[in-house]
Amino acid sequence: MSEHEVTLTINGEKVTRSVEARTLLVHFIREDLSLTGTHIGCDTTSCGACTVLICGKPIKSCTMFAVQADGAEIETIESLAAGGELHPLQEGFWEKHGLQCGYCTPGMIMSAKGFLAENPNPTEDEIRHGISGNLCRCTGYNKIVEAIQYAAEKLQAADAGGE
Amino acid sequence: MPQLDDRKEPHSELAEGVSARVPTTDEVQIKTPEKICGMGHRKKRKEDPRFIQGKGNYVDDVKLPGMLYMDIVRSPYAHAKINSIDASAALEMDGVLAVITGEDLKAAGDLHWMPTLMSDTQMVLPIDKVVYYAQEICAVIATSRYIAADAIEQVYVDYEPLDAVVDPFEAMKDKVIVRDDKEKKTNHIWHWEAGDKAATDAVFKDAATVVKEKLYIPRIHVSSIETCGMVANYNKARSHMQIYMTSQAPHAHRTVFALVSGLPEHKIQIISPDIGGGFGGKVPVYPGYVICAVASLVTGKPVKWIEDRSENLQADSFARDYHIEAEMAADKNGKITGLRVKTLSDCGAADAAANPSKFPAGLYSICTGSYDMKAAHVEVDGVYTTKPPGGVAYRCSFRVTEAVHMIERMADIMAHQLGEDPADYRLKNFIRPDQFPYKSPTGWEYDSGNYEAALKKAMDMIDYRTLREEQKQKRAKGELMGIGISSFTEVVGAGPSKDYDILGIKMFDSAEIRIHPTGKAMARFGTKSQGQGHETTYAQIIAEELGLPSDDIEVEEGDTDTAPYGLGTYASRSTPTAGAAAVMASRKIKAKAKKIAAHLLEVGEGDLEWNIDRFEVKGSPDQAKTIQEIAFAAYTNHPQGMEAGLEAVDYYDPPNLTFPFGSYICVVDIDKGTGEVAIRRFVAVDDCGHIINPLIVEGQIHGGLTMGLAPALYEEIVYDENGQNLTGTLADYLVPTAVESPKWELGKTITPSPHHPIGAKGVGESPTVGAPPAIANAVVDALWHLGVRHIDIPITPPKVWKLLRDNGVTD
Numbered sequence: 023m024s025e026h027e028v029t030l031t032i033n034g035e036k037v038t039r040s041v042e043a044r045t046l047l048v049h050f051i052r053e054d055l056s057l058t059g060t061h062i063g064c065d066t067t068s069c070g071a072c073t074v075l076i077c078g079k080p081i082k083s084c085t086m087f088a089v090q091a092d093g094a095e096i097e098t099i100e101s102l103a104a105g106g107e108l109h110p111l112q113e114g115f116w117e118k119h120g121l122q123c124g125y126c127t128p129g130m131i132m133s134a135k136g137f138l139a140e141n142p143n144p145t146e147d148e149i150r151h152g153i154s155g156n157l158c159r160c161t162g163y164n165k166i167v168e169a170i171q172y173a174a175e176k177l178q179a180a181d182a183g184g185e
Numbered sequence: 186m187p188q189l190d191d192r193k194e195p196h197s198e199l200a201e202g203v204s205a206r207v208p209t210t211d212e213v214q215i216k217t218p219e220k221i222c223g224m225g226h227r228k229k230r231k232e233d234p235r236f237i238q239g240k241g242n243y244v245d246d247v248k249l250p251g252m253l254y255m256d257i258v259r260s261p262y263a264h265a266k267i268n269s270i271d272a273s274a275a276l277e278m279d280g281v282l283a284v285i286t287g288e289d290l291k292a293a294g295d296l297h298w299m300p301t302l303m304s305d306t307q308m309v310l311p312i313d314k315v316v317y318y319a320q321e322i323c324a325v326i327a328t329s330r331y332i333a334a335d336a337i338e339q340v341y342v343d344y345e346p347l348d349a350v351v352d353p354f355e356a357m358k359d360k361v362i363v364r365d366d367k368e369k370k371t372n373h374i375w376h377w378e379a380g381d382k383a384a385t386d387a388v389f390k391d392a393a394t395v396v397k398e399k400l401y402i403p404r405i406h407v408s409s410i411e412t413c414g415m416v417a418n419y420n421k422a423r424s425h426m427q428i429y430m431t432s433q434a435p436h437a438h439r440t441v442f443a444l445v446s447g448l449p450e451h452k453i454q455i456i457s458p459d460i461g462g463g464f465g466g467k468v469p470v471y472p473g474y475v476i477c478a479v480a481s482l483v484t485g486k487p488v489k490w491i492e493d494r495s496e497n498l499q500a501d502s503f504a505r506d507y508h509i510e511a512e513m514a515a516d517k518n519g520k521i522t523g524l525r526v527k528t529l530s531d532c533g534a535a536d537a538a539a540n541p542s543k544f545p546a547g548l549y550s551i552c553t554g555s556y557d558m559k560a561a562h563v564e565v566d567g568v569y570t571t572k573p574p575g576g577v578a579y580r581c582s583f584r585v586t587e588a589v590h591m592i593e594r595m596a597d598i599m600a601h602q603l604g605e606d607p608a609d610y611r612l613k614n615f616i617r618p619d620q621f622p623y624k625s626p627t628g629w630e631y632d633s634g635n636y637e638a639a640l641k642k643a644m645d646m647i648d649y650r651t652l653r654e655e656q657k658q659k660r661a662k663g664e665l666m667g668i669g670i671s672s673f674t675e676v677v678g679a680g681p682s683k684d685y686d687i688l689g690i691k692m693f694d695s696a697e698i699r700i701h702p703t704g705k706a707m708a709r710f711g712t713k714s715q716g717q718g719h720e721t722t723y724a725q726i727i728a729e730e731l732g733l734p735s736d737d738i739e740v741e742e743g744d745t746d747t748a749p750y751g752l753g754t755y756a757s758r759s760t761p762t763a764g765a766a767a768v769m770a771s772r773k774i775k776a777k778a779k780k781i782a783a784h785l786l787e788v789g790e791g792d793l794e795w796n797i798d799r800f801e802v803k804g805s806p807d808q809a810k811t812i813q814e815i816a817f818a819a820y821t822n823h824p825q826g827m828e829a830g831l832e833a834v835d836y837y838d839p840p841n842l843t844f845p846f847g848s849y850i851c852v853v854d855i856d857k858g859t860g861e862v863a864i865r866r867f868v869a870v871d872d873c874g875h876i877i878n879p880l881i882v883e884g885q886i887h888g889g890l891t892m893g894l895a896p897a898l899y900e901e902i903v904y905d906e907n908g909q910n911l912t913g914t915l916a917d918y919l920v921p922t923a924v925e926s927p928k929w930e931l932g933k934t935i936t937p938s939p940h941h942p943i944g945a946k947g948v949g950e951s952p953t954v955g956a957p958p959a960i961a962n963a964v965v966d967a968l969w970h971l972g973v974r975h976i977d978i979p980i981t982p983p984k985v986w987k988l989l990r991d992n993g994v995t996d
């Protein structure tokens with residue numbers, strides 16, 4: 023199996039590692055970089071538990087090879103409260119009880135982050151479609167939607183305050 | 186020797202619960218201030234900060250030095266003889282350390298078979314025959330996940346295919362014998378009955394109206410987003426086995442491992458870390474767990490096994506798979522008088538259900554539901570087929586979902602048949618509030634209920650009468666709109682030790698509370714949260730009882746070395762059992778605290794009264810000692826002759842089960858062109874007794890409703906005639922997304938349990954139980970005038986479209 027050198031930026035930190043060509047990005051993140059907040063829930067790109075942001079876009083990291091991420095900027099759940107303060111999405115999920123077992127939560131939050139970057143003022147229906155690539159078995163989604171609405175409002179208010 | 190009765194004594198003194206027939210309210214009771222945050226507060230969950238930051242610790246996150254990886258070779262046939270297994274090519278691969286076969290397990294002490302939770306047997310690894318598709322054949326142990334996956338492709342198995350038997354009715358004919366290891370060459374496993382057959386037959390003889398229906402409750406899968414897995418870490422020097430495992434019942438699993446493996450139980454530590462959803466799927470012991478533990482024993486190294494999703498969907502325990510024939514009788518006034526039910530339970534290749542031992546069909550005899558009737562009789566037969574063994578609960582208390590679906594469909598069919606409004610018909614037939622505690626015709630004693638209040642509230646919330654008017658107008662225009670009701674009775678909290686055990690272990694549960702000198706506390710439980718929020722809920726219960734702020738209480742579960750023994754979390758049993766144990770342990774602590782307070786205040790115990798977080802001298806509340814002051818004194822200034830410390834353990838044996846209930850109303854619109862069912866509104870009124878945390882209860886109900894929607898409209902595990910699973914990935918097995926899941930509208934009534942010490946009942950599964958018939962009833966209600974009487978779930982667009990076409994609605 024051929025080995026390749028991969029250099030990428032993850033959560034603001036530049037890393038270089040040698041990986042097998044077939045190493046899935048999610049395994050690279052979880053096992054080579056020990057960032058276990060990104061989870062695995064299926065093998066058919068259906069559940070979204072492995073969602074990370076690559077150059078700002080939500081990507082299911084189980085369906086991408088690590089070598090394909092060479093040169094990319096990756097954000098995982100571990101980046102969100104890096105400054106010690108919770109991101110409005112994390113706050114929203116906590117406030118609104120947007121999680122139960124917590125397994126889908128990192129992927130759900132990263133998916134929502136990518137979605138809100140594209141659509142900062144979404145309707146409820148747009149949120150539901152926006153996260154439809156992420157499965158949650160515990161919550162029934164209502165409180166996840168509320169959590170994302172909470173974050174959208176807070177992010178909008180912060181933007182307005184900044185202008 | 187302590188007498189049994191002596192040991193029970195503290196319970197009867199401390200269990201000052203809620204007396205019977207407390208009126209139903211809809212106000213959540215709050216007694217403690219915000220800073221203590223006891224029962225009734227909408228407290229944000231204590232466990233969430235780690236999850237929202239990606240700092241949870243699930244089994245696949247466990248990484249130990251020198252850890253090996255296991256992968257499993259699985260059968261491509263549902264039924265086949267194994268002529269040989271050739272693993273030589275796999276063993277020659279770099280990084281492959283071992284291949285474990287059934288022969289190896291046999292040599293290791295007959296570990297190739299294991300008991301199921303129902304005292305049947307199940308293969309861990311086969312020697313000469315496989316009995317279901319995706320059955321474990323052998324396991325490869327390698328230095329990496331990828332090498333293990335490569336190596337399973339290099340194991341060559343010579344199979345000789347045999348006829349599969351997929352249909353349980355065919356299986357009953359015994360043409361193909363699934364379990365030829367058994368002495369009796371038959372697929373029939375057990376026959377079970379409840380109720381009074383003669384009385385029921387008599388009621389049917391006198392009936393004015395009888396309705397009959399065949400219902401199939403299909404095989405489904407819990408499909409928690411985290412699959413199952415284990416890290417087994419055997420330390421030869423210590424003769425100690427440490428196991429990280431996706432377990433809903435770590436103590437019971439430790440005992441099973443000890444019994445199966447022969448390892449002494451004190452040398453086995455099971456740690457169930459954060460669990461990514463369970464829903465019953467993490468109650469059974471699967472072959473993969475046993476092989477993984479053996480692999481660590483053999484190699485002396487830590488071994489990790491994590492299922493793929495396809496393995497999870499194809500081989501892990503299923504739920505449901507009940508084929509039901511039901512008849513309901515009514516008198517000339519339309520009053521329901523009797524119920525007669527015959528059911529065939531497709532068990533797959535082993536009876537590996539997760540039911541209490543004495544209940545092969547679980548609590549299915551709750552099937553008379555919310556209706557008062559003279560007689561009922563229910564029979565169930567279990568049968569083997571060449572499909573994976575089961576069945577687990579799928580967020581339900583032991584077969585209650587099957588029972589509720591049947592009775593709620595039958596009540597609806599009867600109402601329609603008699604031309605009565607389904608809501609009015611239910612109101613007429615409900616068990617009345619003054620009949621509680623109610624003895625059901627199949628032998629249950631329902632603890633409390635007010636079914637009328639819940640249904641009327643749901644009808645008000647959704648404006649039921651106006652909807653019926655709208656339906657009339659729409660029907661006149663040829664539009665298809667339906668309104669469905671489900672007024673369910675749940676039965677949870679197993680259970681009283683006289684009737685409930687799993688493999689002989691009584692179904693009590695436990696709490697241990699230690700209060701530290703500075704007034705902070707550690708509480709440990711025999712249960713194990715998989716997302717239910719125990720760290721918050723249990724802390725609130727203790728806060729309510731002892732006045733310690735719930736943030737000052739650390740709740741820990743899932744480590745068998747530290748937690749008191751308990752039977753685990755499933756069947757909505759945590760609040761009814763371990764929640765009650767938390768109350769009892771708190772009250773034991775409070776009894777000691779009172780003695781310490783009396784000593785500190787130099788008064789008699791009789792002069793003291795409890796007020797939220799302190800003992801006060803009666804009539805002189807300024808003279809008081811807070812729980813924190815008492816805790817400090819328990820270690821620094823306790824009375825002479827008294828043991829130091831402030832802690833207690835309680836093993837709570839519930840006197841009865843609890844019976845949560847609710848009424849759901851669903852409104853659907855059906856697309857005549859495609860047969861697609863759109864849920865326009867869904868109102869759910871739940872009554873789970875006293876509420877500990879309304880935020881968590883709402884979350885449990887939302888999630889349960891979506892897991893009720895799932896089998897009603899989307900999910901089914903399907904096999905072809907050869908027993909091949911056609912729904913083995915999440916691309917084929919349709920778990921609802923945020924788009925399919927409606928905006929649930931919740932209401933509540935509160936009718937406390939009279940026997941639970943804080944009047945709580947359990948809630949996590951009620952909605953999964955109650956929702957499917959509300960949806961199915963709505964669809965049939967929309968189509969009744971066309972002659973449609975029943976549609977089996979999942980009600981998919983092709984099924985509806987075909988019915989519309991057959992009835993001339995759609996071309």
